[in-house]
Amino acid sequence: MFRPLKKLKTLWTDAHTALGMIGLPFQFVYAVTGAYFMIKLLIVAPNVMVLYDGDQAKLYEDLEYSHPxxxxxxxxxxxxxDANMYLEKTKDLWQDFNVVEMHIFNYGTTxxxxxxxxxxxxxxxxxGIGGGYL
Structure with missing residues (x-):
């Protein structure tokens, strides 16, 4: 209950309680996210051992953290x-797409x-992060 017409101490207490209740969902999200990142090692490490036979590189490949x-x-x-030709083709397909990096694999081979x-x-x-293979 918010009682703005009571004495100043009651107004201060009610405002403090109201703001605390408004901020509670955000604090909960911070707590869950922080707990996940802190105990991620306990979650991921056994899965790597069981599902990937200890091959961490294969996990990162499946999660698409590494280049193919x-x-x-x-x-x-x-x-x-001509790499610039492919760059121009990409810009023609997506006008608002800003290319920031280009990787060439096996340059000069078929x-x-x-x-x-x-x-x-x-x-x-x-x-809007994205990428594509040509």
């Missing part, structure tokens, strides 16, 4: 390669792959 690996081909390209990473403008979408 392509087998190196011994055959070389017979034509010239198994060459190009990875473009970037993001949308933050005025369009706040979490």
């Amino acid at each position: 690996h392509y087998e190196l081909s011994k055959d070389t390209l017979k034509t010239d390669f 198994n060459m792959h190009l990875l473009l990473n970037g993001h949308l403008n933050f005025k369009d979408k706040f979490t």
Whole structure:
């Protein structure tokens, strides 16, 4: 109950209680998130041992934290390669997409792959991180 017309001490106590109740859900989210990140080791480590036979690199590959690996081909390209052409193609497909990095795998071979990473403008979408393989 909020009693603004009572004495100052009661007003102060009621306001303190009301703000505490409003902030309680946020504190709960902070507590759960912090607890998850602190005990993540206890959750992830047994799963790596059981599901991946201790191969942590395979876990990161499945979670897509690492770049893909392509087998190196011994055959070389017979034509010239222009990375800027693929960059322009990407910009034509997505006008608001800002390319921030480009990775070239197995450069000059017939198994060459190009990875473009970037993001949308933050005025369009706040979490607009993306990437694509060409």
